[in-house]
Amino acid sequence: MTVTEVPAGGVTISAAAELSGLSVDTLRYYEKEGLSLHRPERSASGQRRYTEEDVRWLGTLVMLRRTGMPIRDIRRFVDLYRIEGSEPQRLAILEAHREHVLEELNEVQTHLDAINRKINHYKEMVNE
Amino acid sequence: MTVTEVPAGGVTISAAAELSGLSVDTLRYYEKEGLSLHRPERSASGQRRYTEEDVRWLGTLVMLRRTGMPIRDIRRFVDLYRIEGSEPQRLAILEAHREHVLEELNEVQTHLDAINRKINHYKEMVNE
DNA sequence: ATGAACCCTGGAGCGCACTCCAGGTCAAAT
DNA sequence: ATTTGACCTGGAGTGCGCTCCAGGGTTCAT
Numbered sequence: 001m002t003v004t005e006v007p008a009g010g011v012t013i014s015a016a017a018e019l020s021g022l023s024v025d026t027l028r029y030y031e032k033e034g035l036s037l038h039r040p041e042r043s044a045s046g047q048r049r050y051t052e053e054d055v056r057w058l059g060t061l062v063m064l065r066r067t068g069m070p071i072r073d074i075r076r077f078v079d080l081y082r083i084e085g086s087e088p089q090r091l092a093i094l095e096a097h098r099e100h101v102l103e104e105l106n107e108v109q110t111h112l113d114a115i116n117r118k119i120n121h122y123k124e125m126v127n128e
Numbered sequence: 129m130t131v132t133e134v135p136a137g138g139v140t141i142s143a144a145a146e147l148s149g150l151s152v153d154t155l156r157y158y159e160k161e162g163l164s165l166h167r168p169e170r171s172a173s174g175q176r177r178y179t180e181e182d183v184r185w186l187g188t189l190v191m192l193r194r195t196g197m198p199i200r201d202i203r204r205f206v207d208l209y210r211i212e213g214s215e216p217q218r219l220a221i222l223e224a225h226r227e228h229v230l231e232e233l234n235e236v237q238t239h240l241d242a243i244n245r246k247i248n249h250y251k252e253m254v255n256e
Numbered sequence: 257a258t259g260a261a262c263c264c265t266g267g268a269g270c271g272c273a274c275t276c277c278a279g280g281t282c283a284a285a286t
Numbered sequence: 287a288t289t290t291g292a293c294c295t296g297g298a299g300t301g302c303g304c305t306c307c308a309g310g311g312t313t314c315a316t
Contacts, residue, residue, distance in 0.1 A: 014262075025305055028265090033303095045312055047263055060246075063239045071303070091250040094243060101240050105233065111191045112229055115222060118188075122219040142292070152293090153275055161273095173282055175293055199273070 010041060010049030020058035027058070034075050035061055067101045138169060138177030148186035155186070162203050163189055195229045 006019075017024045031039060037057045040048045050058075064074050077093050080086040134147075145152045159167060165185045168176045178186075192202050205221050208214040 012263080023305080024263090026303085029304060043263095043312095045263085047312080063242045065303095067236055067239045067243065087250055087254050091247065091254060094247050094250065098240065098243055098247065101236065101243070105236060105240075108195055108229065108233060111195045112226065112233075114191045115195065115226055115229070119219065119222050119226065122215055122222065126215050126219060140292075151275080154273085156294090157274065171293095173293085175282085193273095 006050070006052040006055055010051045010054070013048045013050065016048075016050035016055055016058065019055050020062060022058065022062065030061060030071075033071055035071070035078055037078065037081060064097070067097070068104060069097055073097075134178070134180035134183055138179045138182070141176045141178065144176075144178035144183055144186065147183050148190060150186065150190065158189060158199075161199055163199065163206055165206065165209060192225070195225070196232060197225055201225075 011019070013024050013027055017027055020027070022030075030036065037054070040050055040054055043049050061074065064077070065071075069077075073093075077090060080090050080093070139147070141152050141155055145155055148155070150158075158164065165182070168178050168182055171177055189202065192205070193199075197205075201221075205218060208218050208221070
């Protein structure tokens with residue numbers, strides 16, 4: 001996930017995939033779904049070339065997806081990037097998402113506690 | 129989710145749904161998928177009646193599902209309940225699952241940190 | 257200059273976890 | 287007596303997030 005190694009002309013889709021941890025198919029799928037900041041530049045023959053900025057953006061997509069934001073919501077977020085001065089709205093989306101993630105973490109933690117109790121229960125049973 | 133209010137004859141599927149936080153359809157689906165401990169008793173006319181034990185088990189299912197265990201894996205876990213002396217294996221499954229959940233929590237937490245940095249970044253921008 | 261490896265598009269297919277539906281039974285209230 | 291509503295079954299449908307494929311062009315090392 002080191003982003004610093006992107007040459008001036010940009011990297012191929014497979015390199016971007018490797019850098020971001022996503023698959024080549026997923027990158028094209030995300031683009032189709034409108035999650036790219038700017039649709040990536042193309043080489044003379046029409047192949048995608050990802051700049052350093054593009055690759056950093058993929059990192060943002062991973063961050064949002066892996067914390068459970070649906071594609072649909074990410075699209076709304078991306079759309080705001082095309083609107084001048086939409087920073088407050090973007091901020092609001094991120095803050096709402098953070099709350100959501102915190103609630104989620106909390107619930108999972110609660111269930112995890114229950115799992116731990118169950119584990120301890122089994123351990124007592126097994127050790128006797 | 130209070131489990132104590134289950135009368136001797138058991139409760140209907142809609143009551144069990146309410147007690148567990150699952151939907152009626154999901155309860156039948158889980159049963160079809162082999163996630164019930166014992167398939168529930170039926171009334172004279174063939175309706176399901178959930179005992180207190182059944183309802184507690186639904187709580188276990190919720191705990192496993194909401195921490196991300198796939199149906200398929202839960203089925204393996206349930207199957208062990210039908211095997212005498214399988215406690216060590218059940219324990220192993222729970223411990224492996226706990227590890228999995230911890231890793232997941234860790235990753236989400238890492239991404240959440242990134243979200244927080246992004247939020248702070250936006251806040252600085254907006255406040256100037 | 258030729259073959260392997262990579263890239264393109266549009267669209268189909270997949271696995272998961274439900275969710276909904278049709279068509280029917282049954283118990284209880286009006 | 288009939289209407290209401292909760293329940294039943296088997297199976298179809300849904301939404302999501304990819305993942306794969308066919309059919310075709312391109313790049314590059316040997």
